[in-house]
Amino acid sequence: MFSQVKISLSEIVTAATVAWVAQVLLGKWIKAKHVARELSSCPPTSALTLFNPFRPISLAIGSFYPFKNQLGNMFARFSLYKKYGSTCLVSATFWDAIPTYWFADADALKTITSDRFTFMKDVEAYETLNVYGHSIVGQEGTEWKRHRAVAMNAFNEANNALVWRESTRTVNKWFTQIDAVPLDESIDLLRDLTRATLLIIGSAGFGRHAPWVEDSSSLSHKVNLSSAVEEATAQLLPRILIPKFIWNAITQNNVYIPFFKPVVDKAQDALEVLRGHMAEIISEARSRLINDEKDNEDGAALLKNLVEANMMTFEQGNEGGYKSLTDEELYSNMFMYYLAGHETTAHTLCFVFVYLALYPECQQKVFEEILKIYPNGVPTEAPPSSYKKILPQLEYTSAVLHESLRLCPPVIRLVKLAQRDTILKSKRFVMSSKGNIGSTEVVDVPIEKGAMCVLDILGLHMNLIHWGNDVEKFKPERFIDTPHYTWPRDAFLAFSGGPRSCIGQRFAITESVCIIASVVRRYEVLLPQDVLAMKLEEQERRLLDWKPGMTIIPANARVRFKKREI
Numbered sequence: 001m002f003s004q005v006k007i008s009l010s011e012i013v014t015a016a017t018v019a020w021v022a023q024v025l026l027g028k029w030i031k032a033k034h035v036a037r038e039l040s041s042c043p044p045t046s047a048l049t050l051f052n053p054f055r056p057i058s059l060a061i062g063s064f065y066p067f068k069n070q071l072g073n074m075f076a077r078f079s080l081y082k083k084y085g086s087t088c089l090v091s092a093t094f095w096d097a098i099p100t101y102w103f104a105d106a107d108a109l110k111t112i113t114s115d116r117f118t119f120m121k122d123v124e125a126y127e128t129l130n131v132y133g134h135s136i137v138g139q140e141g142t143e144w145k146r147h148r149a150v151a152m153n154a155f156n157e158a159n160n161a162l163v164w165r166e167s168t169r170t171v172n173k174w175f176t177q178i179d180a181v182p183l184d185e186s187i188d189l190l191r192d193l194t195r196a197t198l199l200i201i202g203s204a205g206f207g208r209h210a211p212w213v214e215d216s217s218s219l220s221h222k223v224n225l226s227s228a229v230e231e232a233t234a235q236l237l238p239r240i241l242i243p244k245f246i247w248n249a250i251t252q253n254n255v256y257i258p259f260f261k262p263v264v265d266k267a268q269d270a271l272e273v274l275r276g277h278m279a280e281i282i283s284e285a286r287s288r289l290i291n292d293e294k295d296n297e298d299g300a301a302l303l304k305n306l307v308e309a310n311m312m313t314f315e316q317g318n319e320g321g322y323k324s325l326t327d328e329e330l331y332s333n334m335f336m337y338y339l340a341g342h343e344t345t346a347h348t349l350c351f352v353f354v355y356l357a358l359y360p361e362c363q364q365k366v367f368e369e370i371l372k373i374y375p376n377g378v379p380t381e382a383p384p385s386s387y388k389k390i391l392p393q394l395e396y397t398s399a400v401l402h403e404s405l406r407l408c409p410p411v412i413r414l415v416k417l418a419q420r421d422t423i424l425k426s427k428r429f430v431m432s433s434k435g436n437i438g439s440t441e442v443v444d445v446p447i448e449k450g451a452m453c454v455l456d457i458l459g460l461h462m463n464l465i466h467w468g469n470d471v472e473k474f475k476p477e478r479f480i481d482t483p484h485y486t487w488p489r490d491a492f493l494a495f496s497g498g499p500r501s502c503i504g505q506r507f508a509i510t511e512s513v514c515i516i517a518s519v520v521r522r523y524e525v526l527l528p529q530d531v532l533a534m535k536l537e538e539q540e541r542r543l544l545d546w547k548p549g550m551t552i553i554p555a556n557a558r559v560r561f562k563k564r565e566i
């Protein structure tokens with residue numbers, strides 16, 4: 001008896017598909033391995049990154065993949081560079097075999113950030129930020145120049161003075177809330193500082209003076225502006241993760257796709273709510289401009305510049321140096337300034353207050369510095385002129401901010417694509433048995449057109465060649481020049497560098513230093529009670545913990561505030 005072997009058509013198709021996919025993947029793998037091995041200038045030469053480190057999947061799985069000790073791990077800091085004795089590491093992406101150069105080297109990174117024609121943004125990777133249209137953040141070339149030119153002169157000294165005044169005003173509102181909290185209760189820094197920084201960009205950037213708590217029912221909008229910005233921001237992740245064709249099918253062709261439909265609808269809804277708020281702010285600004293109201297003291301230059309550029313025709317814009325914005329660009333830029341103007345600063349300040357609680361001796365120095373300036377306590381109003389006088393005196397406070405930005409930079413890495421073949425310099429080094437850097441040697445790294453160059457900002461900040469053996473330690477003094485020491489400017493890239501560096505750097509520093517000094521003047525910053533019994537390392541691990549997001553997000557930043565007697 002023979003039993004007949006039956007093979008159905010579907011089984012044949014399945015087998016053929018599997019074989020085809022396997023062959024494609026194997027082909028990709030062989031090619032990527034080959035490319036990786038060719039990159040002989042830097043170790044490790046055969047590393048692959050399974051996912052492009054700057055595309056959506058990597059962002060979504062960044063907290064656990066790539067694993068520890070693999071290239072691209074978000075928590076690796078300087079460890080792999082140290083392991084291979086090189087400030088440049090290479091890999092290739094599995095999918096398109098893109099050669100990838102990872103740099104934690106001040107000189108190489110300075111060259112990359114200075115030369116915006118050779119090293120350009122990976123514009124496609126920023127595509128998902130263009131929810132309303134194009135903006136300064138995701139553009140390159142002459143398009144970027146136009147966006148930057150529109151906003152640039154709003155970030156001047158007069159605006160910094162306004163930022164100082166609004167920060168003082170806002171921190172006073174926060175005091176009222178803090179004073180009502182019992183001493184044994186810790187404060188959720190992320191929640192409060194997000195609120196404070198949103199209020200400050202709202203007033204100093206967009207001329208909108210809102211109270212600490214907005215009564216949503218009295219407004220003409222479904223939700224208040226702060227919530228609208230936060231909601232819209234939260235919707236960027238689903239937008240990044242959902243494939244574009246699915247997104248467009250739902251939003252443009254109204255196709256019903258189970259599971260995705262409610263997620264997309266919710267995101268669209270949040271973006272529309274924010275658009276409503278922005279429309280109102282814009283129309284008010286427009287009528288002020290039409291009625292030619294003179295800039296009053298509250299004049300928010302950023303909003304004025306953006307709206308003015310939108311009111312110009314393209315030809316008019318070109319005359320005055322190519323400055324006009326379409327409606328889409330106006331909305332998109334506004335959203336980006338709201339977003340970039342608060343999130344990074346809020347997250348940075350979370351880490352700062354935790355560090356101050358962890359290092360009371362540093363906090364004491366901040367206190368002594370601000371006590372001299374405000375002997376009678378923090379004023380409720382600060383005249384804008386006080387900015388110019390006070391900020392330069394807060395040298396140590398500013399160093400605390402920078403040291404915190406070094407250890408916890410909100411943007412831990414960026415990427416640029418090489419537009420032509422070129423050569424960068426990196427360092428090879430050996431470690432002595434005592435854990436010191438032994439000898440270093442400068443080597444050429446040939447970069448081919450199309451390669452990815454990673455600005456490993458956190459890696460750079462943890463590079464002991466630039467910062468010394470105590471690189472892991474919180475030590476604000478390293479940002480203070482002395483007759484024998486100048487701090488290594490090029491080894492600090494929290495705000496990126498060169499022509500594409502952060503446009504709001506001075507804004508952020510002014511705002512942060514004002515908040516830190518004012519809070520420390522009024523309160524002693526203390527650790528939460530539940531960590532008091534732990535060792536310092538354990539306390540740091542707990543309170544400074546972060547998770548990757550659009551920028552790094554503090555996971556557990558809490559402190560207690562105790563009102564000072566004097």
Ligand code: HEM
Pocket residue numbers: 136137138148201205336337340341342344345348409410411414493494495496499500501502503504505507508
């Ligand atoms: C501690 C606070 C801040 C940090 C660490 C920070 C960091 C950065 C970094 C690393 C970049 C480069 C991003 C890239 O190349 O894709 C950047 C760009 C930018 N930042 Fe900031 N930022 C901060 C605060 C601010 C503030 C307060 C504003 C606005 C008021 C702002 C507005 C922008 C804008 C518009 C860009 C794009 C600039 C361009 O491409 O020409 N940032 N920021």
Ligand SMILES: *[C@@H]1O[C@H](CO)[C@@H](O)[C@H](O)[C@H]1NC(C)=O
Pocket residue numbers: 195211212213214215216223224226227
């Ligand atoms: C905005 O509204 C939400 C929800 O109604 C509320 O929880 C929040 O406190 C409000 N935010 C501000 C800044 O007033």
